[in-house]
Amino acid sequence: MAIIQPLWKSDPIQYILNWKFPQLAAFSIRTLADVSKTLQDRDISKEVEEYRRQLLSSSPEDFAASLEQAKAAETKRLVERLESEERQRSFNQPHSVLVDFDYWSTISFWTIDEAVSLSLKREPRHLSWKHIQSNASVSAFAAQYAARRELAMRAKVMGQLWESTTPAAFLAWAGRTNFSVPAELVAAVKGLGIQIADWKTLYDQANEVAQSAQALVKEKHSALMAAMADHSQSISTLTEGYNGLLAQRDELIGLKDNRIESLTAMLADMERTLSTPRQKPLGARERDSFLKLVIGMAIKGYSFDPKSGRSTTAKEISGDLALIGLAMDEDTVRKYLAEAKQLLPGDQTDRDR
Template identity: 30%
Template sequence: MGKHSEVDFLLDLRFPKYTTRIRERVLKAMKAAKKPDVSDEVVDLVRAELPFRSTSMWADPQERAEALASLSKQFCSLSLDERKRERWRRYIDDACGYEGDLLSMDDDQLLEIANGKRREMAANARAEAVARALELDRWAFFSQPAADADFRHWLAMPSWSADEAVALSLGKDPRIVSSATLARARKSVFRQDYEMRMEQFRRAILLGDLTEAIRPSDLSGLGKRLGMNLPHEIASLHYSEGELLKVEISMLNEKIRELLAENARLKNSDDFDRIPTRSKRSLLKILLGIAIKKYRYRPGHRSGAAQKIAGDLLEFEGLKLEEDAINSWLTTAVDELEYSARAEPSTS
């Protein structure tokens, strides 16, 4: 790959619609308008040849929101078409500026950034695959209550086979969960954990740390040495009272860490962008319709609607919203729905 290939790769990640075709149109428009900057003539020439919605150009929803919010104060006196032009201008400025920054980098710096992005994409792809597999596992037969181990029954046995020991070490009933029954769960994360533990037990048997007929206390001891997360019923077989308390505290701390990580993930996710397009448009229609009908909001004009909405929301506990945020959502609704003031009903 050459330098330009890496630049194109990074550009496509940040501005997915800023293709070679658009860059050619920008240069062509500048030449036709005889102006080196992104003038109105240049923007209009590019828009005429590439008529897609500017709000979909930024790959990062946060970056898109910041770009549009920075223009919102200028929009009160602009028509819908003028607003679209300003978004195109901002988009072309951002993309051209980013391309210039990339081209000015030395090769090593550019490669480091590009390869870092590739590693990030690969990690995200793996995380998404694991998340999909975990969701499937949640509904699988081995996640049902009937698959949970009855330790009173199994701890009464003097020994377990390797397959039984693996299932029990994962808290499952060997009569329901085994290598044979997991064969059909091809993409299961649980199956991968099962196979990994089976490999650990096989190697322990080869080394003499376990016998072919595995005693429960031996499994408990091996789990302690290898740091395995074993069910309390098995782990307690090899622990003193003080050690058992430490294990229970460790298990609770691990659960707390998992819950905190999930909470952070949910807080950082852009929930609105995850809403299906049809539902999102319905919500924006409701917002815009109420703003126009009840608060006399007029896109492209100063109406004081956002201030009135913010004032009314103060009457309800927990519904406070800043005027700038309301203006931003109203602008988003107008742009996403491509709403024109000509479509407003008569108020006379």
């Protein structure tokens, strides 16, 4: 099939002439001879011929400008004609545009065609889908109606709408799918105290509440588990510290027992020494041995520091002796310790040599 090119492309000069002289377009004139023959009784034939010569002799830029001007004028005339035809169609007349939203809000259900008509601010009782469908290719409103009806019919197939749908259910579907509807229609339905919702909307709302509650419970659970972990760590730290204190206590008790054992042994030796009949006082060698025994047990058993000017060892020994029923005052113990430390090597005492 041959493709028919538009006149502005196949014969741009004639296209411009038709724009400049609308009478030519009415007679479908194609040649200058036709112009002279058709317009022989008219005065414009010379004007047409003169303007044609001007176009032929004009620069490419000027010719292109004239062509664009003619195309723009034709487009404008076409738009104005289509708008005029659109205004004259029955579904754009006042009786179709004036909608009683209050009346339609009280209807128990809407058909698909009624709902689509109301969404476009048209009175459903004055519209016919058959008539609109026949104008869908030439009318902007009819094309829009057909497109919106297609959306609603597909929603019906999927069970989102029905052939008889309540106003609340339709408006809820429209709000969920961005299917625009007049604010006046929504206000009229809400004015009756009707909640605009369908099962999908109610389900989505309930699901949203459930998810929010689940998220809150999860957050609270995480916080509780974190607190329990911190508490467990604190208990572990306290237990570890307590066990450390028990170990220190046992160590101190053991050290005390060792001191008592050493002191008991020392006293036993002293008792044996004192109970042994002596024909004469201890000699210097025996006394030194006794003092060495005293200083050795004091250092090892009581951590006695011979270099310390102030020591509590004498007090501790005197106290431990009292615990086992043997009395010896602190000064006596201190005297023996002072004598005994003189026997230590030179690097362990400050005594004068």
